[in-house]
Amino acid sequence: TGASNDFERATDIARRMVTQWGMSDALGTMVYGENEGEVFLGRSITTHKNVSEATMQQVDAEIRRIIDQQYGLARRLIEENRDKVEAMTQALLEWETLDADQINDIMAGKPPREPKRTTPPASTPADNSPGAAPNAAAPA
Numbered sequence: 254t255g256a257s258n259d260f261e262r263a264t265d266i267a268r269r270m271v272t273q274w275g276m277s278d279a280l281g282t283m284v285y286g287e288n289e290g291e292v293f294l295g296r297s298i299t300t301h302k303n304v305s306e307a308t309m310q311q312v313d314a315e316i317r318r319i320i321d322q323q324y325g326l327a328r329r330l331i332e333e334n335r336d337k338v339e340a341m342t343q344a345l346l347e348w349e350t351l352d353a354d355q356i357n358d359i360m361a362g363k364p365p366r367e368p369k370r371t372t373p374p375a376s377t378p379a380d381n382s383p384g385a386a387p388n389a390a391a392p393a
Contacts, residue, residue, distance in 0.1 A: 267319040277315050285312055340365070
């Protein structure tokens with residue numbers, strides 16, 4: 254589901270930040286674990302454990318810290334921009350989709366403009382061939 258997958262993906266990114274990309278102030282710029290990229294034939298990537306249990310606990314704690322920190326940031330941004338979230342929600346309920354201009358209006362604190370009207374494609378010669386279904390009813 255949506256939220257479940259979001260948390261799964263966020264955790265995976267945080268784990269890679271800490272264990273593969275060296276993006277942890279607490280653990281430094283070091284790779285923790287060796288990956289074997291056996292992603293063909295339905296196999297998943299496996300990790301050989303070459304670090305201590307204590308280090309893995311530090312890795313888990315760092316992943317938790319990153320997730321908690323970013324979750325807090327996301328909540329704060331949503332709360333600080335609640336009016337824009339509500340305006341976006343109302344616009345989506347009204348029009349179902351939004352274009353870039355409408356989103357820019359909302360983010361600038363302005364009411365969103367009407368969506369751009371798209372014109373249907375012009376009829377082609379094949380549309381006017383005998384036996385083709387008419388596109389519109391003939392005027393009365």
